[in-house]
Amino acid sequence: MAEMSAMNRKLIQNLAETLSKQVKHFNKTEAECLIRLFNGLLGDQSDRRVGNGLDRGKFRNILHNTFGMTDDMIMDRVFRAFDKDNDSYVSVKEWIEGLSIFLRGTLDEKIKYCFDVYDLNGDGYISREEMFHMLKNSLIRQPTEEDPDEGIKDLVEITLKKMDHDHDSRLSYADFEKAVRDENLLLEAFGTCLPDAKSILEFEQHAFQDTLEH
The missing domain is CATH 1.10.238.10 (EF-hand)
Known part of the structure; x- marks a missing residue:
């Protein structure tokens, strides 16, 4: 298993490097944390299509539990805003792109x-x-x-x-x-589709806690 996790770590680092160049607002270490979080959220889905990313249900749970959203219709629209290629899954890149606006977007x-x-x-x-x-x-x-x-x-x-x-x-x-x-x-004006400051702070503290400790 050790071999596998070392390989994974390398892959994750490479992906983090690439994504932190493509997506604004996150450095390489933060991108790496978000990739790990994403992998954790995917969990050990028995579904082999897991390669595609977070499905609507999993994503809505995150919006609801982590960011306190309650409006079904708006959550559905947020899912679509994240899922840029419309394949019904939020990929790791879409996840990081979406979060960059969610957490640190400019006006x-x-x-x-x-x-x-x-x-x-x-x-x-x-x-x-x-x-x-x-x-x-x-x-x-x-x-x-x-x-x-x-x-x-x-x-x-x-x-x-x-x-x-x-x-x-x-x-x-x-x-x-x-x-x-x-x-x-x-x-x-038409519904809460961004997290409030408190949710953002809690999410970042949780997601980036490894980076804060070093």
Whole structure:
């Protein structure tokens, strides 16, 4: 077994070196920690397709348990944002690329990421329907409410008024970007798709603890 693990260690180091050059925000040691974490999360899946990476279920568990996300629809969109090649698995490279924005992304990177998450059909716009869908999904319904839809429609209109810069009744990337630059709180206007500072800190302390000890 010792031979095997030594080989693995070499492979992981080489991969970490490559990925830390391709992906922003992580150095080689951190990339190595994230690869190990990824391998640990894959675990000893009996499924031989494990070579492909984390499936939707495993990935959602991480979003939920590690980053405190609760909204199913948004978690599904985050999975798709990480899974850039759409093969239904988050590969080790997609994992590190995604986490680089998740944990340490610049405002630019986060704006682009959130827009992609919210653009449900991928047509380059966040439409009224998409806003309605996400807001309805994220609001806690009071059982006493007659028709919460009316309130949500109002909220969509208010949001459009605030964010739709070119007045075409939908949010283009430019609209979204301008609105968020003017008012950073609007970054996650349609649902929590980034971890909060506390989750990030805990995740990094856990993931990079080896690097902190040396």
